Amino acid sequence: MDCGSCKIRHLALCSALNDDEIGPLEAIVRRVRLEAGQTLFHEGDPAAHVFNVTAGALKIYKLLPDGRRQVTGFLLEADFLGLANTEGYSYGAEAVTAAELCRFPWREFNALLDEFPKLGNRLLGIADDELAAAQEQMLLLGRKSATERVASFLLRLSERWKRRGSPESPVSLPMSRADIADFLGLTTETVSRTFSRFKREGYIATPESHQVALLRKDALRDLAEGA
Amino acid sequence: MDCGSCKIRHLALCSALNDDEIGPLEAIVRRVRLEAGQTLFHEGDPAAHVFNVTAGALKIYKLLPDGRRQVTGFLLEADFLGLANTEGYSYGAEAVTAAELCRFPWREFNALLDEFPKLGNRLLGIADDELAAAQEQMLLLGRKSATERVASFLLRLSERWKRRGSPESPVSLPMSRADIADFLGLTTETVSRTFSRFKREGYIATPESHQVALLRKDALRDLAEGA
DNA sequence: CGATGCCTTGACCAACCTCAAGTGGCGTGG
DNA sequence: CCACGCCACTTGAGGTTGGTCAAGGCATCG
Numbered sequence: 001m002d003c004g005s006c007k008i009r010h011l012a013l014c015s016a017l018n019d020d021e022i023g024p025l026e027a028i029v030r031r032v033r034l035e036a037g038q039t040l041f042h043e044g045d046p047a048a049h050v051f052n053v054t055a056g057a058l059k060i061y062k063l064l065p066d067g068r069r070q071v072t073g074f075l076l077e078a079d080f081l082g083l084a085n086t087e088g089y090s091y092g093a094e095a096v097t098a099a100e101l102c103r104f105p106w107r108e109f110n111a112l113l114d115e116f117p118k119l120g121n122r123l124l125g126i127a128d129d130e131l132a133a134a135q136e137q138m139l140l141l142g143r144k145s146a147t148e149r150v151a152s153f154l155l156r157l158s159e160r161w162k163r164r165g166s167p168e169s170p171v172s173l174p175m176s177r178a179d180i181a182d183f184l185g186l187t188t189e190t191v192s193r194t195f196s197r198f199k200r201e202g203y204i205a206t207p208e209s210h211q212v213a214l215l216r217k218d219a220l221r222d223l224a225e226g227a
Numbered sequence: 228m229d230c231g232s233c234k235i236r237h238l239a240l241c242s243a244l245n246d247d248e249i250g251p252l253e254a255i256v257r258r259v260r261l262e263a264g265q266t267l268f269h270e271g272d273p274a275a276h277v278f279n280v281t282a283g284a285l286k287i288y289k290l291l292p293d294g295r296r297q298v299t300g301f302l303l304e305a306d307f308l309g310l311a312n313t314e315g316y317s318y319g320a321e322a323v324t325a326a327e328l329c330r331f332p333w334r335e336f337n338a339l340l341d342e343f344p345k346l347g348n349r350l351l352g353i354a355d356d357e358l359a360a361a362q363e364q365m366l367l368l369g370r371k372s373a374t375e376r377v378a379s380f381l382l383r384l385s386e387r388w389k390r391r392g393s394p395e396s397p398v399s400l401p402m403s404r405a406d407i408a409d410f411l412g413l414t415t416e417t418v419s420r421t422f423s424r425f426k427r428e429g430y431i432a433t434p435e436s437h438q439v440a441l442l443r444k445d446a447l448r449d450l451a452e453g454a
Numbered sequence: 455c456g457a458t459g460c461c462t463t464g465a466c467c468a469a470c471c472t473c474a475a476g477t478g479g480c481g482t483g484g
Numbered sequence: 485c486c487a488c489g490c491c492a493c494t495t496g497a498g499g500t501t502g503g504t505c506a507a508g509g510c511a512t513c514g
Binding site: 176177178188189192193195196209 | 493
Binding site for chain 1: 469470471472479
């Protein structure tokens with residue numbers, strides 16, 4: 001298991017460095033494995049590491065004192081994780097499926113940023129992308145109906161798998177209904193009902209659990225934007 | 228009007244550079260002024276510039292085809308604006324009050340990032356902060372009640388003014404009820420009703436329009452988190 | 455002084471949540 | 485191999501929060 005044979009290197013942060021330069025990064029990496037449901041870190045933990053997902057899926061989330069939960073993102077293979085400016089992570093992270101990650105100590109990683117400006121530029125690009133995604137999600141949470149949220153979710157996930165060369169339909173849905181609900185600001189019941197309706201109306205099919213075929217992407221796209 | 232006499236330099240991006248280094252940045256700046264209601268750029272416009280607010284307030288927002296609007300942020304003096312990775316801004320920006328900004332051509336600004344790594348680090352820090360704020364907002368939009376949203380909003384705005392050395396109470400509320408509603412994922416009516424209730428219950432007072440005194444911050448803090 | 459725009463208030467309504475029951479898949483153990 | 489329990493998911497009935505629609509107050513600006 002090294003960077004040279006890494007199948008997702010071209011998608012990840014690491015693509016900012018070429019084969020001659022990857023050495024120092026590889027020197028500080030430690031591979032970690034998580035089982036489904038295992039916590040990587042909690043909100044507020046000191047931000048000692050940054051991570052790159054190499055396999056599996058995670059969710060990041062924030063909690064209210066009474067237990068209400070908002071999932072702010074799902075991380076798939078090649079995704080970067082752990083940016084934190086202030087003291088401590090501003091969110092918790094937990095494995096949705098068994099997962100593997102590259103873990104870098106923040107201190108050493110930060111030193112590499114100075115050595116390889118390309119790495120910093122790439123990181124800034126990643127932060128930009130996340131910011132744009134966060135704004136899209138605010139639009140969804142603040143202004144879209146339950147139907148629009150679910151349709152948007154399916155399409156966005158499909159796009160993300162596509163960029164990874166994985167089938168965009170059937171879409172792999174590794175997370176539970178509860179996770180989806182907490183991501184979309186809904187309840188599991190509403191998510192479930194919406195899935196059922198989409199099936200009934202022929203927009204999607206679920207050949208097996210945790211898989212959703214998008215039968216009419218154009219129609220879903222209209223639904224997603226309220227057209 | 229130059230960086231040497233800028234009153235908010237210590238708060239802004241520019242603080243990453245000291246007096247000896249500020250020259251190249253100042254060489255590419257152009258000051259722009261906006262009247263209230265004027266658009267700085269639209270969502271999708273080619274991202275030709277980055278900006279720093281020096282006075283006044285702006286809002287950034289996203290739209291749905293049918294006109295529904297989500298305000299994703301308010302920008303106060305010293306705030307940075309314009310990060311965009313993909314082609315085009317991912318949001319529109321419009322002045323809430325008369326405003327002044329420093330405008331930097333993205334091309335030249337980017338070149339300075341290579342010359343002054345400190346600038347890039349600072350930018351990454353800014354992006355981190357915005358990401359944390361965006362996640363906080365997702366929690367608000369996805370999981371908080373109307374009451375909790377309004378209370379959270381007042382407290383957060385108060386904090387932001389505080390960091391700027393402006394009075395944290397009465398809080399300056401430059402934006403309209405409609406803007407607040409579009410930021411909190413509510414309607415103007417609900418925002419208005421909630422303000423009225425807070426007044427009636429003695430949590431706030433409105434000495435004048437666009438000013439809100441926070442009479443019981445502790446109580447508001449409890450309200451904001453649903454305690 | 456009238457017009458305009460923003461804000462407030464009220465009555466009603468509906469989307470989504472809550473509460474509750476039922477289904478189905480899967481692993482465990484008899 | 486089957487019975488059981490567990491858990492995720494689904495479905496239904498009814499309730500609540502916040503939205504919709506409508507009217508009225510109150511500034512500012514000609």
